[in-house]
Amino acid sequence: MGLTITQKADTLGTYRFILVRFMETLAAWVPTSPELEVKTLFGRHIWVLAQHADAIGHRTVELRAKLHYDRAPQPPYLSAMKMLQEAAASGDRIAALYDGALPDLARRVQDYLAHTDTLLDAPTVDILRRVLADLDRMHADRAEVSAKRADLRADAARVNAITQAFAAARELVEYREGVTT
Amino acid sequence: MIAGDARRTKDVRGVTLQQDPAREAVFTVVDTDAEMQDWPGMSDQSRREKLHRHMNNEMGALEIAAQCLVDFTEAPWALRMQLARQAADESRHVLILQRRLKEIGGKEGEFPVANFEWGVTGMIDDLPGRLAVQNRTFEAGLIDLLGVLRNKWREAGDDTTADLLDGILADEIAHVRFANRWIRTLTEENPRVLLQVAHAIRLLRDINRRLAPEVGDTNAVGIEVTPDRLLPPAVNVDGRLEAEFTEEEVHEVLRQAGFRSILPSSSPTRKKEAAR
Numbered sequence: 001m002g003l004t005i006t007q008k009a010d011t012l013g014t015y016r017f018i019l020v021r022f023m024e025t026l027a028a029w030v031p032t033s034p035e036l037e038v039k040t041l042f043g044r045h046i047w048v049l050a051q052h053a054d055a056i057g058h059r060t061v062e063l064r065a066k067l068h069y070d071r072a073p074q075p076p077y078l079s080a081m082k083m084l085q086e087a088a089a090s091g092d093r094i095a096a097l098y099d100g101a102l103p104d105l106a107r108r109v110q111d112y113l114a115h116t117d118t119l120l121d122a123p124t125v126d127i128l129r130r131v132l133a134d135l136d137r138m139h140a141d142r143a144e145v146s147a148k149r150a151d152l153r154a155d156a157a158r159v160n161a162i163t164q165a166f167a168a169a170r171e172l173v174e175y176r177e178g179v180t181t
Numbered sequence: 182m183i184a185g186d187a188r189r190t191k192d193v194r195g196v197t198l199q200q201d202p203a204r205e206a207v208f209t210v211v212d213t214d215a216e217m218q219d220w221p222g223m224s225d226q227s228r229r230e231k232l233h234r235h236m237n238n239e240m241g242a243l244e245i246a247a248q249c250l251v252d253f254t255e256a257p258w259a260l261r262m263q264l265a266r267q268a269a270d271e272s273r274h275v276l277i278l279q280r281r282l283k284e285i286g287g288k289e290g291e292f293p294v295a296n297f298e299w300g301v302t303g304m305i306d307d308l309p310g311r312l313a314v315q316n317r318t319f320e321a322g323l324i325d326l327l328g329v330l331r332n333k334w335r336e337a338g339d340d341t342t343a344d345l346l347d348g349i350l351a352d353e354i355a356h357v358r359f360a361n362r363w364i365r366t367l368t369e370e371n372p373r374v375l376l377q378v379a380h381a382i383r384l385l386r387d388i389n390r391r392l393a394p395e396v397g398d399t400n401a402v403g404i405e406v407t408p409d410r411l412l413p414p415a416v417n418v419d420g421r422l423e424a425e426f427t428e429e430e431v432h433e434v435l436r437q438a439g440f441r442s443i444l445p446s447s448s449p450t451r452k453k454e455a456a457r
Contacts, residue, residue, distance in 0.1 A: 023265065024254065030247035030268070031202035031299075036240065036275060036289065043243045043272030046250065050265035057258070068258050 003116070007175055009063035011112060012124065013071035014173045015131075016056045018081070018105060020070065022097075023049040025085050029093055035152065038090045041145045048134050055127045062123065073172050080165035087162065095154035098142040100163035106135050108172055188303060196391050199303025202244045207290030208237070211401075214394045218292045218402045221410070223337040229287035231330070232342070236278035237294035238323075239349075243271035245302050245315050253308045260308075263359040270352045277345055284341075293401065301388055309367050309374045310381030316360030318385060323353050324424060328417035350420065357424035413438050 003011065026042040026049070033039055057068030072078060084101050087093045109128050118125045146152070189200035193212045201210050211217060217234070220227040246267040253261075279289070302315045327350040335343040368374045398406040416438050421431050 024251055027247040027250035027268070031244040034203040034205045036205070036279065039240060039243060040272035040275050043247065043268045043275075046247065047265045047269030050262055054258070054262055 005063055006065075007173075008116075008121065008124065009060050009065035009069060010071055010175050011173050012056050012060050012063065013065060013069040014073050015105075015109070015128075016053050016060065016068070017070040017072055018077075019049050019053040019056070021081055021085075022101065023053065025081075025097075028085070032088075033090045033093065035090055035149060037145045037149050038094065038152070041094075041141055044141065045138050048138060052127075052131045052134065055130070059124055059127055071174060074169065074174050077166070077169035077172055080162065080169055083162045083165050087158070089155065091152040091154040092158055094142060094146065094152065095159040096162040098139060100159060101166055102135055102138065104163070104166040106132055190304075191300070193300070194392060196388055197304065198297075198300030198388070200300075201296045202241070202299055204294070205289075209290065209293045211293045211295050213295070213392060214400065215398055216293055216401050217295060219400050220402065220404060223333060225286070228285060228334075228337075228339070228342075229282060230292045232278050232282040232285070233287060233289075233292045234294065236275055236282060236289075237296070238298065239271050239274040239278060241296050241299045242315070242320070243268055243275060244299055245311070246271060248303070249308060249311055256308050257363075260359075260363050263363070267356050267359075270356070274349050274352070277349070281342055281345055297392075301385055304384060305381045307377045307381075309364055309377045310384075312360040312364055313378040314381050314385050316356050317364065318382070320353050320360075321357045321421060321424065321426070322413075324350065324357060324420040325414040325417045327353065328420055329414040354420050354424045357421075357426075361425045 023046050026046050030039050030042050030046075033042065053068075057070070060069035061067040073081075080101070084096050087096045109132060113125060113128055116125065190197050191200045191212070192198075198212075204210055218230055219234075220230060246264045249256075249264050250261060250268070282288070298315060298319050302311050302319075305311045305314060327346050331343045331346040331350065334340075334346065364374070364378060368378075394400075394406045394411070396406055396408055396411065400406070416431070416435050418431055418435070421434065422428070426434075
């Protein structure tokens with residue numbers, strides 16, 4: 001991959017932007033989802049995502065960007081995020097987030113890890129590995145809730161459209177112009 | 182400020198409150214204390230109702246913290262982190278109380294619920310005001326109430342519930358403390374924040390004055406409101422001090438709770454036993 005320091009900061013800033021917006025999406029869903037199990041699933045995961053955003057935000061300053069630097073992703077990914085935010089039924093929200101948006105983000109993080117120098121970039125690698133481990137834990141929490149609330153069905157077509165929108169957003173990071181090293 | 186103008190409201194006896202958050206149909210949502218089922222003592226039914234009510238109140242606290250994250254995206258990140266943590270804490274509290282409710286034979290929807298705190302805080306358009314009302318007033322009141330309830334459950338022989346309430350109490354102290362710290366910080370940065378806090382507290386007082394139950398009212402199960410049932414719970418002096426209320430503030434709470442005549446003019450901690 002051979003990213004410059006600035007490009008690495010932009011990548012992390014983009015991850016942070018996404019994590020904060022996902023946190024806000026969950027927060028918006030808490031009062032508007034009727035089911036206790038769903039509210040509390042989202043409520044617990046608000047904090048998980050906030051911690052990820054916080055850790056990444058402290059790393060960006062080490063990469064010569066601002067503390068808690070964040071950067072909007074490319075427009076197709078932003079569109080997918082908007083579709084996710086607009087999911088209204090609890091079943092759709094759960095499926096779109098845990099089967100669509102989060103696995104897509106995990107794949108992008110794994111791709112970053114696969115291409116970076118894990119020694120040179122070790123502090124970032126440590127943070128992103130923790131993020132991936134927490135995402136696994138979030139999926140386990142979701143599985144527990146879905147087992148308890150099998151009545152919460154998703155509209156497959158609607159969820160698929162959201163999942164596809166994330167997958168179709170091939171390029172994620174809007175790198176700054178005039179990159180300096 | 183609140184993003185957009187999506188607030189939906191309801192009218193409760195001439196008072197405008199934010200419309201209720203989403204609840205499953207199994208819950209009967211009511212607007213006033215008079216419609217709640219509240220039994221004195223620690224009968225089986227009363228125990229289930231207490232846990233059921235508390236569970237719904239924790240759900241409301243979760244919803245309020247979450248809504249603050251949505252409405253105040255420009256707030257300092259460190260404060261948003263505290264709200265995110267609070268959302269997770271309140272989620273755990275809901276699940277803990279749901280589990281205990283089921284263990285003692287209760288179920289969701291067994292009793293009416295009200296979302297008064299959500300209704301009030303949603304009418305406040307700034308974060309310092311919401312922190313002052315939700316964390317610094319409602320949750321601080323919960324510090325007092327949990328101190329009393331924990332002891333009641335223990336005296337009734339239910340150490341399991343008492344221990345759970347003790348754990349929840351520790352979390353609530355942390356929620357009040359961060360609100361106290363942030364209100365101080367924000368006020369130091371901008372003294373006008375005090376006006377927002379004062380406005381929010383005035384709103385709460387006005388709503389309470391118009392909706393609070395009065396002596397002689399009866400609730401949904403025919404229990405009459407007597408003067409002793411309107412008394413605030415004993416002030417949890419230690420808990421409030423841990424939550425970083427100043428000694429003067431605790432002193433004022435004790436004074437308002439009716440301990441004026443026995444209070445010294447100095448530290449309230451000397452009289453904390455008297456408040457119990």
